[in-house]
Amino acid sequence: MRKMIALVTILGFVATASLGLPATKMGSHEGAMVSGKVVAIERGHKNSLLSLREPNGQLFRVSSTNDKLKGIHIGDRVVVKDAKGWAVSIKEIGKGTAKSPTSLTHKHG
DSSP: OHHHHHHHHHHHHHHHHTTOOSOOOOSOOTTOEEEEEEEEEEEOSSEEEEEEEOTTSOEEEEEEEGGGGTTOOTTOEEEEEEETTEEEEEEEEEOOOOOOOOOOOOOOO
């Protein structure tokens, strides 16, 4: 009986995963505004997966169309409005600080 329950549970997880749900979210932010620092953008042909680190340290992942991610880079601070695992809107609230290459000054003479 235990083996049957375990098998049914595993099949349930596999069936759910194979539905191709749009987002891999950690936390329950359905229909909420979530702010955080962009830690990863996994770009696809038409859609991408955006990963944010929230101020409390939690990771939040949401799917987005590529057009909503124009101008968004790793390190930027954003606010995302989430609906069923998809970003309805993404608003940049702060630019990340990209490290610029070190410049050397040479004195002649």
